[in-house]
Structure formats: structure tokens, C-alpha cells
Amino acid sequence: MSKRIVTAVAAAILLIASISAYLNIVPRQAAAEASRSWSVYQDTTQSIEARVNDLLGQMTLDEKIGQMVQAERAWVTPKDVKTYLLGSVLSGGGSFPNDKQSDSTREKWAAMVDDYQDAALSTRLGIPLLYGVDAVHGQSNIVGATFYPHNIGLGATRNTGLVEQIGAATAEEVKASGTNWAFAPMIADPQNAKWGRTYEGFSDNEALVAQMGAAFIKGMQGAAIQDLAKSNKSVATAKHYIGEGLTDNGANQGDITTLTEQQVLDINLPMYKAAVKAGVRTVMVSYTSIQGLKMHANKRLLTDALKGHGPGQLGFTGFVVSDYNGVQQITKDWDGNPVSGLRDQIRTAVNAGVDMLMMPEIWRETIVHLKDLAATGEISQERIDDAVRRILRVKFESGVFEHPKTDPALASTFASDAHKALARQAVSESLVLLKNDNVNGSPILSRLADMNKIFVAGKSADDIGLQLGGWSITWQGSPGNTTPGTTILQGIKEVVGDGKTVTYDKEGRGAAGHDVAIVVIGEQPYAEMHGDNLNGLKLSDVDLATLANVKASGVPTVVVLVSGRPLIITEQMNDWAGLVEAWLPGTEGAGVADVLFGKRDFTGKLPIRWPFYAESYKPIAPGKRNLDEDQILFDFGYGLTKKESTPALKPVPAKPPVR
Known part of the structure; x- marks a missing residue:
């Protein structure tokens, strides 16, 4: 063999050996590189705390600050989420995909949220978003969703099992639309019905609020913390911590001047203790002040009472989020030092215990200030890490x-027949029979099913928007056919069937000759601020005119009130044989008819005291209620059945002076 051939063979052998070695080494190198890039925080077999610690240890200051800021959809793009490393986005009431109410469908919501989520996932560490919505009576931002009775109606049911089911059903529709964080339930204490958020509370009885709130949380998140990771569960929020409903004269975002911090805690902290025990993972701060100090600046209540682990403290391990622009209302800190300007307000809020700042429009400025405050040490690294x-x-x-995007399998749950049936049941169980006079020898509500000629009147009888109230598609809500549903009138026609006559006149004309007149009246939609002391809680001129028209006919009248709170009916109710409080029932108005004309009986009990006058409310005093007994027309827990006649009611007291 020539030297040239030997050299060639040797070279070939060396090449083969090199290739073999390369083929053997490359997989091992790739595996090693993959091992280095795969972090503990991505390993689902690791504990939650191990994953948190690993991820936190890899984060830069910019990445940490991004997690602490929440922007509103209208002022942030998916590109912004990636650029600024944001941790959360929200849609406030009426914040629709493409800024079009016509685009407020489940499909377009899911696509929109997934776009934001893709942006978050494309960042260096791929930390997904929490996307928050006010799902306060169902996924109430979306046309076609199931709208349940507002919380005041659920409080009337006394049915914690039902409320837990509603929490679970709401979570399904929240997740089916791409979102994963519901700003619900409201853990409030509406002591004065002049407050425009009364209907968002379950009751003015703290024990009942605690029971209902805990049930809703368990339904939404699951009975155990491990259940929260299921695709059909959503993060819940106990809001608004603390003192909601205790403000002077029921003022929204008002001050509590008649109670100390400790007295507020004594009254309201047990409700939040129940929520924390139920596993709630986020708490939203109240706009309320106590003795002039905004809750967003109250370190004693946010850090100590809520997060502390000492005696009487709640040991909350989730996170605290500010309310919409609530930080900007801070004027002093917990020691009474004056606070002015956004930078100082952010410093105060974070050091008081706010973990995530809901800064809808000015989130960029918030990031700048947080970075500067961290650089100067005015907010410590320890506090940021916490x-x-x-x-x-x-x-x-x-x-x-593990599951950042919308699960297509949940689409079938959205506005499903099962959810609608649940909502209809809730409506039926929420109705409270307040007056049931004898007509022709028996209580009138016991006889409705046998009547053949039924007259229906009132603006609220055939209007979905009025049944929904506020926080329905838009922030304040609106009358009209805003979403698919069944009105009370449609429900009556469905339940009584074809063999009977149902005549409707909105203004109440033409009632003569009928067996009974069902007059459905009540409030226009409203939400916070706009609903405060609306019309002095009185019936509107339109409703009074309708009642007058029906009264002139001489036909026995049953009034159905569609309202978010007790209304002042002292001067009118003697004209009515029957009175039913239907609250704000939502999309399933047939649930009202199921009780009026169907086989269901009234089981609801008042979750809130009903005053004779708006002026009946007094300032809240330590250890005392703000309604004297003689000023309560219908007390907490009152409610009749069809066969129970109206009992002897209290004499009408003198009207107190305007307070």
C-alpha cells in the first residue's frame, strides 16, 4: 500500500472518529444547555414557594417593578406590555375590545386578552399576565353573558350553596372569555341605603356578609388552594378593604368620622377573616377614609391588620391591589405627615402595604416613579421583593x-343552559314578599295562579337593562335591550301559558276589568357615585304616575320593585294589596314569574333593614346601629310566604329632620 493510500485511510478513520465523537457530544451539549435554560420556576413538580424564589432571584429591578403595575386596556397595547414588562392589565366597566360595544363578545374578548398574554409570554422570563375585570354579577362586561342577581339579592336567598355555585359559574364565564382575575366579591357593610353601591353588598348584617362572601370565593377559586389552578377557576378579590358602607351619610369614597380604626376593625374585620380563610388571593383597597386617612395610605390596617401574623391579624399571603386611581387620593400618610404629588403618593401607598398599583392611564409615570423611589431607597428592595x-x-x-391562554373547551359553558337555569333559580330565591293583604278572604299572592285576566304595567316590566342595574355591559348600566335575556313580562307570559290573558301597558292605562294588576317599577341603572342618594330613595314621577293610573281602575295591585336597595314607599304602600322586592334580578326575569304565578313559594328574607324615610338614618355610633327601631318599616330577616297575610305593621313615625 502506498504511503498516499495509508495517509488517506488514516485521515478517513480520523474523520469518522471525529464525526462519531461530535454526534455523541452534541446531544449532551444540547441537553446541558437545555438544562441550564430550564429553571426551577418552570418546573411544576417544585413547590410554589420554590418556584417563586427561583423566579424572583432571576428578575431585574425593571422586571419586578413591571409586576407591580396594572394598566387599563384603553391606554396600553400588547407592545407596551412587552416593552415595559407589565404584570397586569384590566378592563374597567365599558372597556371593550376595539372600543366598540358591538365587539363585546366572548370570542373577541378571548382574542384580545390572548394578544396581551402573548406579549407577556414573549418577554425574557415569560411571566404571564393577570387580566382583571369587574365580574360582579356574572361576566357582566360581555353581551350575551349570564347575568345573576346583584349581591343584595343573593343575600336575600340565605343560600350559601347557591352562591357557591354562582361563584363557580361566574369563574367559568370569566375564564371562557380569556380573563383570569375577577374583582369580586364585594365584602361590604351597607349600613345606609343612600350609598350608591348598596346593591353590591350582600347585606347590612356582617355575619351574613361573611358567609356569602366566603361561599362565593370558594365557588370562584375552588374549595382548596390547589383547585385554583384548574382551567375553570378564577382568581377572586375581596373588596374593598375596609369600612365600605360605614361612611358618614352613606357617601361613596367618603370619610368615617364617628368610628376609630379599631372600631371599624371590630365591625368589619371578621368579614375579611372569613374571606381569607376561604382562600381569597387578592384584596382590593377601599377609597374610604377613617378620620381623614385614606385606606390606601393606612399601614396599620393594610400591613399590620391584614398581612400581619400576630394575635387578631389575618396573615393574608396573597397580594393587595389599589382601586382605580385610588392612590392619587392620598393626602397624608399613616403618621399624619402631608403627602402631595404622584411620586409621594406612590411611595406612601407601597410602603403602607399596596402591592400592585392600579394606574389605568398613568402607568408609565408610575413605573418611572417606582424606579426612582427604589434607587433612592425610599421604597426598600425588601418591600419591592415582598x-x-x-x-x-x-x-x-x-x-x-401552565395555561396562560384561553381554553377553547370552556366556550360551551358561556351563557350555557345550566348557567341560565342557575340564574333563574337565584332570582326566584331572592324575591322577598313584604306585603300580602287579604283580598276576597285570602292573601292575594296565594291567588295569583288562579287568576285569568292579568294586567301588567310599569317601566321595569319589559326592560332588560333595568333588571340588570349598574356594572352591566357598561360601568353605570343603561335601560333597554342591552343584552339577550328574559324580561319579567316575558316571564309572566311564559309561566301563565296560553289559556290566560296578559295585557301590558307601560303607563298603567286600561287596567279596569282585570283580576289583578302587576305593577313593575323601580330604579334606573346606576353604579358608584352616580347612585349616591339618588332621588332621595323615592319613587320617580314616572312610577308615581303609573301607580295613579292603575289605582284609578280599582283593580287589586301587586307592586314588584326592581331596585338595588330599599326605596321609600311609606306614603304609597297602603294602596297596594301586595308588595314584592325583586332587587336587580339580571337576565332571567322568568324567575320572578316562577314565584308570582308558578309553583315556587317565596323563600327570600330581607338582607337589609328597610327604613320609613331616607332621613331615618343616623350617624353610626360605636356599638349602636344607625336606625332606631321605630324608624324601621321592615326589619332584617323579614319575609312572608304566599299563604301568610301581612302582619300588623308598625305605626308610621314622624319624619326625622334632614341630617
């Missing part, structure tokens, strides 16, 4: 790292 640790903990617990 806030981010809490936020990451909830994200890992919720399963959003």
Missing part, C-alpha cells in the same frame, strides 16, 4: 404559567 413575591405566588397558584 410585593412581587406575593404577586408571583398568586400567579403560580392560579396555574397561569
Whole structure:
């Protein structure tokens, strides 16, 4: 063999050996590189705390600050989410995909949220978003969703099992639309019905609020914290901490001047203790002040009472989020030092215990200030890490790292027949029979099913928007056919069937000759601020005119009130044989008819005291209620059945002076 051939063979052998070695080494190198890039926080077999610690340890200051800021959809793009490393986005009331109410469908919501989520996932660490919505009586931002009775109606049911089911059903529709964080339930104490958010509370009885709130949370998140990671569960929010409903004269975003901090805690902290025990993962701060100090600046209540682990403290391990622009209302800190300007307000809020800042429009400025405050040490690294640790903990617990996008399998749950049936049941159980006079020898409500000629009147009888109230598609809600549903009139026609006559006149004309007149009246839609002391809680001129028209006919009248709170009916109710409080029932108005004309009986009990006058409310005093007994027309827990006649009612007291 020539030297040239030997050299060639040797070279070939060396090449083969080299290739073999390369083929053997490359997989091992790739595996090693993959091993280095795969972090503990991505490993689902690791504990939540191990994952949190690993991720937190890899984060830059910019990434941490991004997690602490929540922007509103109208002022942030998916590109912004990636650029600024944001941790959360919200849609406030009326914040629709493409800014069009016609685009407020489940499909377009899911596509929109997934776009934001894709942006978050494309960042260096791929930390997914929490996307928040006010799902206060169903996924109430979306046309076609199931709208349940507002909480005041659920409080009337006394049925915690039902409320837990509603929490679970709401979570399904929240998740089916791409969102994963519901700003619900309201853990409030509406002591004065002049407050425009009364209907968002379950009751003015703190024990009942605690029971109902805990049930809703368990339904929405699951009975155990491990359940929260399921695809059909949503992060819940106990709001608004603390003192909601105790403000002077029922003022929204008002001050509590008649109670000390400790007295407010004594009254309201047990409700939040129940929520924390039920596993709620986020708490939203109240706009309320106590003795002039805004809750967003109250370190004693946010950090100590809520998050502390000492005697009487709640040991809350989730995170605290500010309310919509609530930080900007801060004027002093917990020691009474004056606070002015956005930078100082942010410093005060975060150091008081706010972990995530809901800054809808000015989120960029918020990031700038947070970075500067961290650089100067005015907000410590320890405090930033605590806030981010809490936020990451909830994200890992919720399963959003594993399932960040909309689950197509949940589409079938949205506005499903099962959810509508549940809502209809809730409506029926929420009705409270307040007056049931004898007509021709028996209580009138016991005889409705046997009547053949039924007259229906009132603006609220055939209007879905009035049944829904506020926080329905838009922030304040609106009358009209805003979403698919069944009106009370449609429900009556359905339940009584074809063999009977149902005549409707909105203004109440033409009632003569009928067996009974069902007059459905009540409030226009409203939400916070706009609903405060609306019309002095009186019936509107339109409703009074309708009642007068029906009264002139001489036909026995049953009034159905569609309202978010007690209305002042002292001067009118003697004209009515029957009176039913239907609250704000939602989309399933047939649930009202199921009780009026069907086989269901009234089971609801008042969740709130009903005053004779709006002026009946007194300032709240320590250890005392703000309504004297003689000023209560219908007390907490009152409610009749069809066969129970109206009992002897209290004599009408003198009207107190305007307070």
C-alpha cells in the first residue's frame, strides 16, 4: 500500500472518529444547555414557594417593578406590555375590545386578552399576565353573558350553596372569555341605603356578609388552594378593604368620622377573616377614609391588620391591589405627615402595604416613579421583593404559567343552559314578599295562579337593562335591550301559558276589568357615585304616575320593585294589596314569574333593614346601629310566604329632620 493510500485511510478513520465523537457530544451539549435554560420556576413538580424564589432571584429591578403595575386596556397595547414588562392589565366597566360595544363578545374578548398574554409570554422570563375585570354579577362586561342577581339579592336567598355555585359559574364565564382575575366579591357593610353601591353588598348584617362572601370565593377559586389552578377557576378579590358602607351619610369614597380604626376593625374585620380563610388571593383597597386617612395610605390596617401574623391579624399571603386611581387620593400618610404629588403618593401607598398599583392611564409615570423611589431607597428592595413575591405566588397558584391562554373547551359553558337555569333559580330565591293583604278572604299572592285576566304595567316590566342595574355591559348600566335575556313580562307570559290573558301597558292605562294588576317599577341603572342618594330613595314621577293610573281602575295591585336597595314607599304602600322586592334580578326575569304565578313559594328574607324615610338614618355610633327601631318599616330577616297575610305593621313615625 502506498504511503498516499495509508495517509488517506488514516485521515478517513480520523474523520469518522471525529464525526462519531461530535454526534455523541452534541446531544449532551444540547441537553446541558437545555438544562441550564430550564429553571426551577418552570418546573411544576417544585413547590410554589420554590418556584417563586427561583423566579424572583432571576428578575431585574425593571422586571419586578413591571409586576407591580396594572394598566387599563384603553391606554396600553400588547407592545407596551412587552416593552415595559407589565404584570397586569384590566378592563374597567365599558372597556371593550376595539372600543366598540358591538365587539363585546366572548370570542373577541378571548382574542384580545390572548394578544396581551402573548406579549407577556414573549418577554425574557415569560411571566404571564393577570387580566382583571369587574365580574360582579356574572361576566357582566360581555353581551350575551349570564347575568345573576346583584349581591343584595343573593343575600336575600340565605343560600350559601347557591352562591357557591354562582361563584363557580361566574369563574367559568370569566375564564371562557380569556380573563383570569375577577374583582369580586364585594365584602361590604351597607349600613345606609343612600350609598350608591348598596346593591353590591350582600347585606347590612356582617355575619351574613361573611358567609356569602366566603361561599362565593370558594365557588370562584375552588374549595382548596390547589383547585385554583384548574382551567375553570378564577382568581377572586375581596373588596374593598375596609369600612365600605360605614361612611358618614352613606357617601361613596367618603370619610368615617364617628368610628376609630379599631372600631371599624371590630365591625368589619371578621368579614375579611372569613374571606381569607376561604382562600381569597387578592384584596382590593377601599377609597374610604377613617378620620381623614385614606385606606390606601393606612399601614396599620393594610400591613399590620391584614398581612400581619400576630394575635387578631389575618396573615393574608396573597397580594393587595389599589382601586382605580385610588392612590392619587392620598393626602397624608399613616403618621399624619402631608403627602402631595404622584411620586409621594406612590411611595406612601407601597410602603403602607399596596402591592400592585392600579394606574389605568398613568402607568408609565408610575413605573418611572417606582424606579426612582427604589434607587433612592425610599421604597426598600425588601418591600419591592415582598410585593412581587406575593404577586408571583398568586400567579403560580392560579396555574397561569401552565395555561396562560384561553381554553377553547370552556366556550360551551358561556351563557350555557345550566348557567341560565342557575340564574333563574337565584332570582326566584331572592324575591322577598313584604306585603300580602287579604283580598276576597285570602292573601292575594296565594291567588295569583288562579287568576285569568292579568294586567301588567310599569317601566321595569319589559326592560332588560333595568333588571340588570349598574356594572352591566357598561360601568353605570343603561335601560333597554342591552343584552339577550328574559324580561319579567316575558316571564309572566311564559309561566301563565296560553289559556290566560296578559295585557301590558307601560303607563298603567286600561287596567279596569282585570283580576289583578302587576305593577313593575323601580330604579334606573346606576353604579358608584352616580347612585349616591339618588332621588332621595323615592319613587320617580314616572312610577308615581303609573301607580295613579292603575289605582284609578280599582283593580287589586301587586307592586314588584326592581331596585338595588330599599326605596321609600311609606306614603304609597297602603294602596297596594301586595308588595314584592325583586332587587336587580339580571337576565332571567322568568324567575320572578316562577314565584308570582308558578309553583315556587317565596323563600327570600330581607338582607337589609328597610327604613320609613331616607332621613331615618343616623350617624353610626360605636356599638349602636344607625336606625332606631321605630324608624324601621321592615326589619332584617323579614319575609312572608304566599299563604301568610301581612302582619300588623308598625305605626308610621314622624319624619326625622334632614341630617
